Amino acid sequence: MSEPALIEIRNVFRNYIDTYDNKVEALSDVSLSVRKGEFVSIIGSSGCGKTTLLRLLAGLDVPNFGSLTIDGHEIKNPDPERGYVFQQGSLFPWLTVEKNIAAGLKARGVYKKQKADVAKYIDLIGLNGFEKSYPHQISGGMAQRVAIARALINRPTALLLDEPMGALDSFTRADLQDKLLELWKRDRTTMVLVTHDVDEAIYLSDRIVIMTPRPGKISEILEVKLPRPRDRADAEFNMLRSKILEKLHLASTKQVPEYQI
């Protein structure tokens, strides 16, 4: 726990113009640091800028103001040192499971050297027998496992996950959460998870960052000190859940309707 900070986010602002020409403050003065090997969840209602923050960390977007660093150097571009797991439907449909996982190796030009890793990661995510299947032939949960393996095969220092389990049913989701914890414990890869599922955040994280929308900012950071594996029916778990829900409700009192008819 006394590890030094790996990711430093300092006073980050990000604005954009929406389709109705309104200026939207997606992120306003956001600062956060993530320690090496830590599991951090970012939670908040939709539109609070949590995905924007994750995209900035990935280097897929740049801030208007402020700085983001990892290991002391500034984040400017996407880099395989920061793996990214997208929401559903990000697997290349023209590649088999095996080749999707190998994509990172091929993209970095190290496929010949590290070919053996592919089989290892397939084994790790428990998809043996599905190597030659195409993405549309496997279930949503399997597809997200593949997406995680595809990011991890590059041995990233940090794994950024953007609601990877958002579209899964609750059984598959619980299953995948355990798989994710297993992988985290194995390599101690720093994880930053964006989610809107309170239980998921409590079950997985060391710290939970609660964000509020308009403008998107961090309202509170909670530490979860429950020992793992955590019991979702545990009294403390429930207390934490009501606490977070309360914060989220408080945070959304000022909320304007999201969809206008």
Place this chain on the structure above:
Amino acid sequence: MDIKLSTATGNMLSKEKERQHLAKNIVSDKKFLLRALFSITGLIAAIFVNHFFPQIADVKIKTYNVNLLGLFPVKLNITKAYSIVLITIILIYAGIGIYSWFDNDRRKKYINRAPFRFACGIALSVWDILGTKTLLLPQPFFPGPSRILEAPLMEGGYIFENILYSLRLFTAGFVSGVVLGIVTGVLIGWFPKVYYWVSPVLRITGVIPAVAWMPFALTLFPTPFLAAVFLIVICAWFPVAFLTAQGISGTQKVYYEVAKTLGARTPYLVFRVAIPNALPQIFTGISTANAFAFTTLVISEMMGQPGGLGYYINASRVWSAYYKVFAAIIIMAILFSLIMLAIGAIQNWMLRWQRGIVK
């Protein structure tokens, strides 16, 4: 208890229904054999007509010395040749029948085609009577089926040379047209600058039928062969370039982002993301180009080539040898179908990842 009972009977009922349903779909041995016989009956009738129907009209049946494959010298007249062709077709049908015997789905397919095959045989018989036996069809425009075979008997080698010429011309033009089209399409789809400058040119020139450029092609290129290649290239180029560009620019942003976070650079994004993503459209472009290319090939051969099937048609027409025209048309039908089959097979293989997504 009651409920359990009723579901049990329900189950049995549905199973019984399922069995009946399955039974309906199974083609029995007897049914298959009868239908198979039915499918070749038409052709057998055609052979009978050819042999036993009296030759009412006065038609010379010439005999030719043919050297099959350059190895087997035989004497053939057109009646014999016609019978050989009919028997060959019967043998092919029988072969497919034996192949289909072992699989119910193939059996179904086979018997489904039986009426059509029967009708083909009957049509050939009628055609034989009207075109050769009685000469009731206007001559020399509509020769009988056996008369058409006179063309390959008389000048098989010459026809073969023309087929090779057409194939050479088509391959050279079509392959370079498709390659050029994919390259232009990728450039247009990838670089906004190229899109700005090239896309309007493509849109305007693309709608012009390629053969309209024939006068220029014939003067600008040193040989008529190259001129025709040029025409086929531009007719294949447009649809392939257009659809490739569409496929490239329609690539979902998320795929590029995934690739970038995995460490991909531009070549990977182009060759392993954009192009695979555009492949379905590229193949749509290729099949359109294919149809255009056949048209352009035949027209340009008819209008100034020293060889090819189009040239053969034109040269035969001048001598009113319409049976040769028909022969060339039939050869074209077979040749072009084979080319389309080959392209379809390549497409199926390259887009195998789509199986199950798209019908």
